[in-house]
Amino acid sequence: MRREIIFKNGLGIVVGALIYAVAINDFLIPHQIGEGGVTGLTALGYYTLAIPPAITNLVLNGLLIAVGYRYLERQTIGYSIWAILWISLFLRLPHIVHYQTTQTLIPAVIGGVLMGIAMATIIHCQGTIAGSTILAKIVNRYLGIPNGSAMLFFDLIVAIPSGVIIGFQNMLLTIIELYLSAVVLNKLLAKFGAKRAVTIISNQYATIATTLSEQFNQGITLIKAQGYYRQKAQPMLYVICTAKQLATLVPVVSQIDEKALVVVEEVRSVQAAQLKQLL
Structure with a gap:
């Protein structure tokens, strides 16, 4: 390769x-x-x-x-x-x-x-x-x-x-x-x-993380967070991917949890020798 x-x-x-x-x-x-x-x-x-x-x-x-x-x-x-x-x-x-x-x-x-x-x-x-x-x-x-x-x-x-x-x-x-x-x-x-930063909020975060990791060989970061209204712990997933990967990633998340909140942002620069290991 x-x-x-x-x-x-x-x-x-x-x-x-x-x-x-x-x-x-x-x-x-x-x-x-x-x-x-x-x-x-x-x-x-x-x-x-x-x-x-x-x-x-x-x-x-x-x-x-x-x-x-x-x-x-x-x-x-x-x-x-x-x-x-x-x-x-x-x-x-x-x-x-x-x-x-x-x-x-x-x-x-x-x-x-x-x-x-x-x-x-x-x-x-x-x-x-x-x-x-x-x-x-x-x-x-x-x-x-x-x-x-x-x-x-x-x-x-x-x-x-x-x-x-x-x-x-x-x-x-x-x-x-x-x-x-x-x-x-x-x-x-x-x-x-171009790179995209994707934040995923879902109760099925564990299943989503496992699926994305297996299907895309993609590093994923789990961020501990808490909802303000209900004061309930709600982990978030953070993923850096290409625009091409994003086109497939979002439908996969929707299939697992159609109510999942997916936030996509453009990233100007990504610097890392081994991105998967860092995430």
Whole structure:
């Protein structure tokens, strides 16, 4: 099972790296649109000194990987190195989509959407593209700020001053592209990686807990509580699950106790090495 997960994540990162490279090579650089973070510095290096993007990407991201090594899990660092290698490789390939237009807003929009999809794919597969995603991952882990919002902040630090080189209009297009990529990234991560906190109040809590544990292999916390009106002890069950698990979990609870009170809340961030053991 472990090897299957590693293979699946590794393949997903390769796909994300390809989409990322297409966004840069075929939509952003040909139309003089900048980027944020390391990618922005990579584009500026190409515009001003003609430094190949693959080289700049590899060198600068290597330095940020060293920073992330102290704060992030070793697995994340390993997947990030894998992502950087493939991005650097794909950036050296010829153009895949030969697209030229004088309507520069179009490549900015398409590039932003593709960048958001690429980063969401890589982050969903437990990796990063280094650069601002390393910093965003650290901020998300310790402060709970969404990855896309944190990335947008760090990217703008590079994107806004880039107007001196790429011009005011292209700087505005860069900001539009960064905003779109952040929105797409947040939306996709919320959809695919969202967690739900479920509180269940029922007189048949023991049966519900046993059933959920057996059917879903899901950790469950039993919280001792007391009703105010009757002053009667009423234990509650607390479960962290995915949106997909929730769709099945609620009907199971209703089958056991149709009068059970089920409260569902969205969870911004869950940090635990072994969630089942903690619950």
